[in-house]
Amino acid sequence: MGILCILTNPFLLEVLPMRSRTVVISTLLLVPVLALCGCGANPEPATIEPEEGARVVVVHEVADFDEWHTRFAEQVTSRLDMGIEEELILQGESMSNLVFLLMSARDSVSAADWLQSPATARSMEFSGVKGELITDILAPGIVYPDTPEYETRLVVRHPVSDFDRWYSTFRGHERERLDVGVHTMLVTHPLGDPNDVYMMFGVSDPERVAEYMASDLLGLAMRLAGVTAQPQAFFVNVVE
Numbered sequence: 001m002g003i004l005c006i007l008t009n010p011f012l013l014e015v016l017p018m019r020s021r022t023v024v025i026s027t028l029l030l031v032p033v034l035a036l037c038g039c040g041a042n043p044e045p046a047t048i049e050p051e052e053g054a055r056v057v058v059v060h061e062v063a064d065f066d067e068w069h070t071r072f073a074e075q076v077t078s079r080l081d082m083g084i085e086e087e088l089i090l091q092g093e094s095m096s097n098l099v100f101l102l103m104s105a106r107d108s109v110s111a112a113d114w115l116q117s118p119a120t121a122r123s124m125e126f127s128g129v130k131g132e133l134i135t136d137i138l139a140p141g142i143v144y145p146d147t148p149e150y151e152t153r154l155v156v157r158h159p160v161s162d163f164d165r166w167y168s169t170f171r172g173h174e175r176e177r178l179d180v181g182v183h184t185m186l187v188t189h190p191l192g193d194p195n196d197v198y199m200m201f202g203v204s205d206p207e208r209v210a211e212y213m214a215s216d217l218l219g220l221a222m223r224l225a226g227v228t229a230q231p232q233a234f235f236v237n238v239v240e
Contacts, residue, residue, distance in 0.1 A: 055138040055188065056084065056103040056111045057198065063128035065097055069239070071127035078119065079103075083110030090153060090236035100155060100236050102200075108191055111137045138198060141188025150183065150202030151238050154209065158222075158231030163194040169225040180212040181205025206235065 062068035069089070079085065083106030092098030105111035114120055115135050124133075160166040167187070177184065183202040190196050203209055212218060213233065222231075 053140050054105040054108050054111050054191065055087070055140060056101075056105050056115065057134075057136050057138055058099075058101040058103070059134040060099055060124070060129045061095075061097050061131045062099055063097070063130055065091060065099070068099065068127045068129070071123070075123050078123075079114065082114045082117070083107070084114045089239040090155070091239050093152065093235040093237055098234075098236075105137070108137055136190050136198075138188045139191050139194075141186050141198075143186055144184045147183045147185045147202055149238070150204060152203040152206060153185070153236050153238065154182065154201040154203050154233060155236055156199050156201070156231055156233040158197055159228045160195050160197055161226040161228050163189065163197065166197065166226045169221075173221070177201070180208050182209055182212075203235065 072089075076086070085104050086101065087104050088100075088102040090100040090102070092100075103111075105114070115137070170187070174184065181204040183204065184199070185202055186198075186200040188198050190198075
């Protein structure tokens, strides 16, 4: 499908086209981009209330995905005992040994205990986790329950100067995102830091999405929305 295109504009995304793309992960992931489009006066959709609870995001590479998946599944009971339950297992679209996990936690204390547990570290080592480990404890976030469960997802993360200002612009441009095949599923941020935004989108037209992500319009829109640094974004596929 396309060649990896790293954009030079500091407010534009690292675009990771689908099949032949190399995944770039600096700080991470989980979510925004097209949020961003524009700053016009589109009507805002109805308010969507945040869910209760907390979430944990974990991103890492593994030596062998199938072997990791088997061993990860064997630990489900021990995770549940610590108040951690998996929501999504996602695999890099072009980098099959990249794993993205979204977990629900009973509360922030349970999330921190699980991440810091020696048993968790041993389990990761045993299952073949390697390289940089990226973790965060997230607010429950804003869920868009009417979005279909697309198999391909776009995960994006970027900082903003003011979350409320940014989110107001984001909500006003849902139609532009839908027009290019991007369907908002989740908007969240780390507990205590609302200006570090994570987003997840369902993708119905990957090629069109990649083109839009490389557009000058998107770069301008992000500046106007208050994005303060270059986002990271990558495509992943749902495993379960």
